[in-house]
Amino acid sequence: MSARLPRAQRRGRSPLLACVLSSLLLTLSAFSNGQEQAPAPVSDEIESLKQELLGLNRDLLILEEELLYPxxxxxxxxxxxxxxxxxxxxxxxxxxxxxxxxxxxxxxxxxxxxxxxxxxxxxxxxxxxxxxxxxxxxxxxxxxxxxxxxxxxxxxxxxxxxxxxxxxxxxxxxxxxxxxxxxxxxx
CATH class of the missing domain: 2.60.40 (Immunoglobulin-like)
Known part of the structure; x- marks a missing residue:
């Protein structure tokens, strides 16, 4: 199997991944902003996951740019x-x-x-x-x-x-x- 995906597949994955990441981010944001009450340890864990997700999203965007524009x-x-x-x-x-x-x-x-x-x-x-x-x-x-x-x-x-x-x-x-x-x- 080739390591290089056709352009349509590369583009098709990125918007889907971005949509999933933003949905997860919105859910975590709504949960941690008090729309649902969570115990303090769970709230801290959610905030930690949210920060990790933001870092992962940034890294994915950088990698995508490097792949599309060498x-x-x-x-x-x-x-x-x-x-x-x-x-x-x-x-x-x-x-x-x-x-x-x-x-x-x-x-x-x-x-x-x-x-x-x-x-x-x-x-x-x-x-x-x-x-x-x-x-x-x-x-x-x-x-x-x-x-x-x-x-x-x-x-x-x-x-x-x-x-x-x-x-x-x-x-x-x-x-x-x-x-x-x-x-x-x-x-």
Whole structure:
């Protein structure tokens, strides 16, 4: 029997396992929150089991990510912002070899988090070896309150290691315009 399961089986097990784990967690949570009275030793044991279940769930999610996206074939994209005066972000779309891989609309709370230094993971996926074109479209309100749509593009030469890129939006006080960059992180 092969150690590698077909993709449909891998995906089919994960949601079922997540559903079972969350049902058990909710049951334990309801039981330990006083909906049913339990003696003190049983309550402590339930709390201990609940903590172990949370740790197990975290470990399973990490293992699933490692299996689905091995480090040597991985492409990860992140978004960061250091703007405010010249650009108000509304959405980001990213294409890889002319195929849409991610599209995000932003709420004011998300934009505020990015302004305060947050970094959002936009995409994590597998990428074949070879040359690829990554294009990011930034849509929002630019200088003088006008609709603003700009693109940044980079050619990826994928070899045997994973690739990590940061989509950066930065104010340029010299140009009085926002600047959009795609920066590769060195691993």
């Amino acid at each position: 480090a040597n074939s991985q492409l990860a994209l992140y978004l960061s912002m250091d703007v405010g005066e010249f650009f108000q972000l509304d959405s980001v779309r990213v294409q890889l070899d002319d195929q849409m891989i991610v599209s995000e609309l932003y709420t004011p709370h998300q934009i505020d988090a990015l302004f305060r230094g947050g970094v959002q993971r936009l995409y994590l996926g597998n990428l074949k070896t070879g040359e690829h074109t990554l294009t990011a479209f930034f849509i929002g309100i630019g200088p003088e309150g006008r609709e603003y749509k700009r693109a940044a593009e980079v050619t990826i030469n994928k070899q045997t290691s994973g690739k990590v890129y940061e989509l950066k939006i930065v104010d340029s006080t010299a140009k009085l315009q926002p600047v959009f960059e795609i920066k590769e992180w060195q691993l």
